[in-house]
Amino acid sequence: MHFGTREELELLALLVSVGALLALSPTLRVPLPILLVFAGVVLSFIPGLPHVALPPDLVLVAILPPLLYSGAFFTSLRDLRINRRPISLLAFGLVGTTMAAVAFVAHEWIGLPWAVAFTLGAIVSPTDALAATEIAGRLGAPRRIVSLIEGESLVNDGTALVLYKAAVGAAVGGAFSLLDTSGRVVLNVVGGIAIGLAVGWIVRQVRRRIDDAPVEVAIAVLSGYLAYLPASAAGVSGVLAAVTIGVYMGWHTPELTTERTRLSGDAFWEIFVFLVNTLLFVLVGLQLRRIVDALSGLSTLKLTGYAALVCATVILTRLVWVPIFTYVPRFLFRSVREHDPYPPWQWPVVLSWAGIRGAVSLAAALALPNDFPHRGLIVFLTFSVIVSTLVLQGLTLPALxxxxxxxxxxxxxxxxxxxxxxxxxAALARLEELVEDGDVRPETAERLRGLFNFRRNRFGARFDESDDGAIEQQSVAYQRVMRTLLDAERAELVSLRNQGLIDDNVMQRVQRDLDLEAARLDQ
Incomplete structure (x- = not known):
């Protein structure tokens, strides 16, 4: 294969830069999404590098469905049910409020027509949970805060895109009806959920009849598209359809799959989501050069002022809205207060500062028709909001x-x-049944009792205040010795392979079993 053309060398330089950032990110202690966007911005202004476009369809159609499916699949359905009221308020109420606030500011101070201003408001209203949840989860934030951030981001993309379509239609066609738009939102939500459930039921029936890990993982990847594309074609929310099938399959998959499929699927999704989000954040940064070139007719000072105004509106709206709708419903309604007591005051502060925007907003801005009024300015302001929230809130959220x-x-x-x-x-109870039936030899049963009793006592000791720590100390010592022994086994495997006594496939198969046993020690 011929190698060495300018484009190939530029691609190599891009990959090396991203790889270096991935390696340095733990040392720099800066959230990876911020580093990736910054790298994209720097690379976009390097002389000689070509302009890299971010096709809107790449995000909205090619990348978004599996990301939504994955995020929903690994989301707790119980947490969604418990937090349905605050998630609904954030995903519907806050999105609409942000859209209206940004539209008012853009119309009154920037001079955009109302329909265009509402389009901008819809574009910058949804949040991107990746950076915020990475930070909050890494720093040990309460699980409920992380659940609210994740749940909000799963739903608010669908709400914002429905409002976005209505605003774009009003800007192009010149007609807007609040009643009609409200009806569309309801239809999109109900229709998207219905299609997601229907497709999920079909996928579930298909997967009942399959016992092949690679095929099942492939079906899981396609499931997001299988719900998203028909829903979009039907004129309802593809986002909510993909989210719904993800939640549905996340609930039912444990009953359908073998341990091999689950291990393969978990490993695949972890790598897939990481690589796709890495690509997205770099592509977001690479757009700045094209955006700036398209706005050569406006002064830098004026653009900076417009960007600061819109960014401040987005951030301040969330800062005001979240505390109000955290405490006012509890104050006014006893039923809400009894069902969901007042949280610590620090929680809404953290939640209100976790409103980071991402690639979906930029994709929506780039998807505007080329002749859309003030398109270049909207794209620039959207990019400014994404970078500002990512840098300002992403860098300060850990300290907060x-x-x-x-x-x-x-x-x-x-x-x-x-x-x-x-x-x-449960395993011990089942073991006793097998012993009574004569299906297990006494010496085997004794070894298994010791194993499962040790496992039970090990985890029970963590929360037993009367325990003197002996079991936990014994567990730590056991883990230390086991790791040493597993290392010895791995070294012997490599030695056998190097001597030609076993082939690579045998070594990899045995090594995988040892790795699974080592991973179990960390639980």
Missing amino acids: IRGLRVSDDGRAEREDAKARIRAAE
Whole structure:
């Protein structure tokens, strides 16, 4: 294969730059999405590098469905049910409020026509959970805050895109009806959820009849598209359809799949989501050069002022809205207060500062028709909001979480231990049944009792205040010795392979079993 053309060398330079950032990000202690956008911005202004366009369809049709499916699949349905009221307020109420606030500012101070101003408001209203949840989760924020950020971002893309279509139609066609738009929102939500459930049921029936890990993972990847594309073609929310099928399959998949499929799927999704989001954030940064070139007729000072105005509106709207709708419903309605008591005041502060925007907003701006009024300005303002929230809020959110001493309440860890204890007890109960039936030899049963009793006691000791720590210390010592022994096994495998006594496939198969056993020690 011929290598060495200018385009190939430029691609190589881009990949090397991204790879270097990925390697340096833990040392720099800066959230990776910020580094990637910054790298894209720098690369976009390097002389000689070609302009790299971000096709809107690449994000909205090619990339968004599997990302939505993955995010919904790994979201807790129980958390969505418990938090349905605040998530609905954020995904519908805050999106609409942000759209209106930005539209008012853009019309009154920037001079955009109302329909164009509402289009801008719809574009910058949805949040992107990736950076915020990465920061909040890494710093041990309460699980409920992380759940609210994730749940909001899963739903608000659909709300914003419906409002976006209505505003674009009004700008192009010159007609806008609040009643008609409200009806469209309801139709899009109900229709998207219905199609997601219908396609999810079909996919579930298909997967019942398949027992092949690669095929099942491939079907999982396609599931987002299978819901998104028909919903979009039907004129309802493809975003909500993809989210719905993700939640549906996340609930039912444990009953359908084998351990091999689950291990393969989890590993695939982790790498896939990481690589796709890496690509997206770099592409977002690479757009700045094209955006600036398209606005050569406006002064830098005026553009900076417009950007600051819109960014401040987006941030301040969330800062005001979140505390109000956290406390006012509880104050006014006893039922809300009893069902969901007042949270610590630090929680709404953190949530209100976690409104980072992302690639979906930029894709929506770039999807505007070329002859759309003030298109270049809208794209620039959208990019400004994305970068401003990513840098300002992304860099300061860790300090805010630490400064407010917001920490995890330990609920997830307690439930994790409870689940493992109950699972071990179920295994012990089943073992006794097998012993009574004569299906297990006594010496085998004794070894298995020791294994599952140790596992049960190990996790029970973590939350037993009367325990003197002996079991936990024994567990730590056990893990340390086991890791040493597993390292010895791995070294022997490599030695056998190097001597030609076993082939690579045998080594990899045995090594995989050892890796799974080592991973189990961290649980």
